Amino acid sequence: MEEGSSSAAEELARGWVILDRVACVDDEEDPREVALNVAEPPRLSTLTVPAKFHALPSNPDELPYVAAADPFGLLVHTAASPSCGLNLDDDPPGSFAVLREFLPVGASNPHEATGIAERVPERVGGSVPHISNLKNVGFLTSPGTGGKDYAIAELQIEAGAELAKLIVFRSGTPAWAVSRLIRPDMPGRSNLHWGWHNDDVISFDGNLWFVNLWRGLISCNPFSDHPVLQFHQLPEHIPIEDQNKSQRDIEADRCVRVSKERLRYVEITRVHNAPVESTTVVVWVLICGPRSMSYWKTNCMAFLGDIWENETYKATGLPNQVPILAGIHPSNPDLVYFFLEHHLFGVNLYKKMVIHFVDEHYQLLQPIVRSRSLQPLSWRQVQLWKLPPSLHAGSIELSAQHASNLRLKAAQLQRQEHALKRREKMIEMREESVQGLHKSLLAPEEKKDDSRWDKVQIVILAVLISGLTLLFPFLPWLPYEYLSTIVIAFSIVVGCCCIALPCALFGSNKWQTCCGESVARVGFWITNLPFWARVFVLSGESDMGGRGGVHHRRWDGVVPP
Numbered sequence: 001m002e003e004g005s006s007s008a009a010e011e012l013a014r015g016w017v018i019l020d021r022v023a024c025v026d027d028e029e030d031p032r033e034v035a036l037n038v039a040e041p042p043r044l045s046t047l048t049v050p051a052k053f054h055a056l057p058s059n060p061d062e063l064p065y066v067a068a069a070d071p072f073g074l075l076v077h078t079a080a081s082p083s084c085g086l087n088l089d090d091d092p093p094g095s096f097a098v099l100r101e102f103l104p105v106g107a108s109n110p111h112e113a114t115g116i117a118e119r120v121p122e123r124v125g126g127s128v129p130h131i132s133n134l135k136n137v138g139f140l141t142s143p144g145t146g147g148k149d150y151a152i153a154e155l156q157i158e159a160g161a162e163l164a165k166l167i168v169f170r171s172g173t174p175a176w177a178v179s180r181l182i183r184p185d186m187p188g189r190s191n192l193h194w195g196w197h198n199d200d201v202i203s204f205d206g207n208l209w210f211v212n213l214w215r216g217l218i219s220c221n222p223f224s225d226h227p228v229l230q231f232h233q234l235p236e237h238i239p240i241e242d243q244n245k246s247q248r249d250i251e252a253d254r255c256v257r258v259s260k261e262r263l264r265y266v267e268i269t270r271v272h273n274a275p276v277e278s279t280t281v282v283v284w285v286l287i288c289g290p291r292s293m294s295y296w297k298t299n300c301m302a303f304l305g306d307i308w309e310n311e312t313y314k315a316t317g318l319p320n321q322v323p324i325l326a327g328i329h330p331s332n333p334d335l336v337y338f339f340l341e342h343h344l345f346g347v348n349l350y351k352k353m354v355i356h357f358v359d360e361h362y363q364l365l366q367p368i369v370r371s372r373s374l375q376p377l378s379w380r381q382v383q384l385w386k387l388p389p390s391l392h393a394g395s396i397e398l399s400a401q402h403a404s405n406l407r408l409k410a411a412q413l414q415r416q417e418h419a420l421k422r423r424e425k426m427i428e429m430r431e432e433s434v435q436g437l438h439k440s441l442l443a444p445e446e447k448k449d450d451s452r453w454d455k456v457q458i459v460i461l462a463v464l465i466s467g468l469t470l471l472f473p474f475l476p477w478l479p480y481e482y483l484s485t486i487v488i489a490f491s492i493v494v495g496c497c498c499i500a501l502p503c504a505l506f507g508s509n510k511w512q513t514c515c516g517e518s519v520a521r522v523g524f525w526i527t528n529l530p531f532w533a534r535v536f537v538l539s540g541e542s543d544m545g546g547r548g549g550v551h552h553r554r555w556d557g558v559v560p561p
Contacts, residue, residue, distance in 0.1 A: 015392050016330045017045040018337070018344070019383040020364065022086055023064040023076060024048040034099050038391075042337065042344050042356040044364075044382070047099070049076060053117040055095045056080035068139035070203045071386050072147025073100030075139035076117075077499045088380075090133050092357040096120040098139070098148045098171075102280040102388050113391055121175055128176045129167060132156055138201030142223055147388065153222040155229075157183065159195030164229060168222045184218055184231035189530060199251060204258050205288075213254040217263075217286075235296035237269055237282045244272045251378050252324040258386075259333040262286065264299065264335055266328055277305030279322055281349055283333055300334050302349040318343060323390040324376050328382035337384065339377040 018041045026048050035048040051060035065085035068075040076086040079094030087094070094308065102115040123130060130352070136156065140393075142149035147170055156165040163180040170177075186194060196218070202209040210218045216233040238241075244254055253268040263286040265333040270279040281301040307313050308320045323338035334350040346356035364381040 016041065016386045018042055018327075019069075019385045020044045020046050021065065021066040021381055021383050022364070023066065025054075025062055025064065026050045034117050036102055036104075036113040036115065038111055038113065038387075040068040041384075042346060042358055045385075047076075049078070049097070049099070049117065051099050053119065054078040054080070056061070061094070065134070066518060067096070067134045067137055068152075068201055068203070068385055069383050070139050070141045070147070070150070071383050072141040072388050073101075073115075073139065073150065074385075075152060077134055080313065088134055089310070090555065091130055092134060094131075095122055095549065096137075096152060098150060100150070100388075101390070103390055111208070118171075119171060123167075123176050125175075128178055129156065129165065133198070135200060135354055136198045138203060139206050140203040140206075141203060143206050149223075151208075151222040153201075153220075155196070155198065155208075155218065155220075157192055157194075157196035157202075164196075165225060166220065166229075168261060170223070174304065179227060181220075181227060181229050185230040186215070187530055198243055202256055202258060204263050206250070209256070209263065211256045213250045213256075217256065230292050232286065232294050235266060235284050236269055236387050237267060237280065237301075242271055244270045244274065244405070248324070248376075249378075255325045255327065255379050257328045257330075257379075257384065259328045259330055262333070264328055264333050265296065268322065275305075276320075276322060277303065277308070277368055281303040281336060281347075283328065283336065283349065285333065300349045302347075303351050306346055306352045307354075310353045313347075316343075316345060316354060316357050316359070318345070318460075324378050326377075326382055327379045330384055336539075342377065344382070399444065431518075 017038050024046055034050070034053075036045065037048070038045045043538075047066065049064045051057050054060040054064070055440055056077045059081045061081060061084050063084040063086040064078045065087070066074050066077050067077045067085075076097045076099055077087075077092070077094055078097060079085055079087065079092070083093045085094055096119075098118045098120060099115050100118075102113045104110070105112045105114060118383065131154065137154045138152050140153070141147045142151070151171070152169045154167045156167070161181075164183050166179045166181055168177050168179065169175075196210075196212060196215075197212045198210045198281065200211040202211060206223070207221050210220075212218075213234075216231055219230045219232065220227045235552050254266065254505045256265050258264070264309070265284040265286070267282050267284070268279060269282065270276070280301055280303055282301040284296045285299045286294055288294045304320075304322065318340050321340060324342040326337040327346055328337070329335035329346070334348050335346050335355060336349055337344060337346045339357070345354055345357070347353070348355050364377050
């Protein structure tokens with residue numbers, strides 16, 4: 001089902017796109033520097049970056065990633081193969097390129113625009129830290145310059161460090177610069193004992209907003225000669241102690257975006273142990289006042305149960321499950337987009353009805369993060385992007401279909417092939433982790449088996465020595481005619497004890513221990529028979545000697561003639 005759009009809806013849709021954040025690669029020689037193929041939302045628009053703008057053109061990255069966006073341009077991360085730009089691990093290899101000055105191609109291809117790309121210098125020198133994570137990097141164009149003056153900034157705040165680091169590159173400068181700034185005040189935390197990690201970076205109102213979806217936002221102006229960090233705490237629709245503890249990644253339930261020239265915070269939440277129908281989608285708006293004062297105000301909200309009961313949602317055929325946030329409409333804060341089962345759809349929270357839906361699966365790629373398994377699709381894969389002014393006012397047509405040109409289809413086939421390779425790589429990573437876990441679990445057992453065998457050898461040796469020690473002192477007192485039979489029988493008993501006693505002590509199951517204990521007991525009494533027999537003989541000789549009887553001679557080991 002796809003809703004027929006009215007003229008008002010068409011006007012609202014113009015000027016923005018849903019951009020696939022993983023760009024395509026054009027290996028062919030092309031005079032255009034960048035290609036942007038635009039499609040009418042909720043269909044995906046695609047970006048193509050020629051190989052010559054990659055970190056290593058001779059070995060281009062197959063998955064360039066849009067790390068940050070601004071109304072006047074895009075920041076793309078690329079790496080040399082086998083690495084890729086779509087990498088959310090810490091310390092990712094690669095470099096950045098800025099895409100800007102987009103212009104429509106013209107009547108020959110009304111759904112496509114071109115732009116220029118500029119390589120960003122590498123970070124060199126020991127004083128400039130390497131990229132900590134793509135989620136820490138933001139891109140901002142200077143107001144009033146039409147996107148020609150821009151800044152790329154990364155905020156690093158380490159736990160225990162006295163000052164924060166702001167690493168900035170500005171257009172027109174040859175290198176990155178590092179500023180050390182005073183930490184912002186954060187309620188309930190000491191300035192020297194809290195760290196900060198970013199989940200996203202937003203450009204808005206001449207500032208970069210570094211977003212931590214658990215705590216809040218830190219804003220600063222990277223163009224200022226003396227930037228100041230300001231903290232803005234996130235609101236709570238439900239007190240944190242009463243919230244349902246979601247097992248999903250935080251980015252599935254929260255995001256910060258710009259809509260209708262205001263900063264908006266979207267949250268999916270519900271009370272602990274409450275029914276899933278009571279799950280609430282809340283949109284907040286940040287109100288900034290004088291003297292750096294700011295507060296959050298509720299913009300709109302809706303219960304998922306009310307959305308599920310609406311006929312427009314039932315017509316989609318989607319299940320009644322909690323969706324994942326994909327973003328918010330750049331011009332209508334009531335319209336929030338979600339992912340569910342690889343479908344992308346938009347819901348008007350005020351009307352509680354589905355506005356945009358296309359019944360097809362979105363072939364989006366997910367980053368491989370070694371610290372966790374693949375996560376569901378979210379706003380990490382798409383960018384609801386307000387087009388630059390040069391592409392507004394009907395200068396470019398939004399295609400009602402996905403891109404159809406052969407060059408782009410070839411690039412998409414390459415991406416699908418690479419996606420299969422990435423899945424194969426993910427399976428190999430899981431196999432390696434399982435093998436490592438298997439080895440770690442088997443190592444103690446192997447050590448235990450080695451230790452057990454050492455103990456068994458000691459017990460066998462002890463039984464043999466004890467048996468021989470017990471037998472030899474009694475040899476002179478044994479009847480000569482039965483000596484060989486007694487020695488053989490005693491050896492058999494001692495041999496059985498050598499087998500039974502280790503089984504009784506170190507047996508791995510109940511049958512071994514029971515049999516071993518029984519045989520060991522029998523062997524113990526049999527090996528003690530010579531001792532008790534000698535005691536009996538000595539007592540008899542003593543009794544007869546007292547009566548004047550005849551004394552028996554003991555066998556001294558010499559065979560009589």
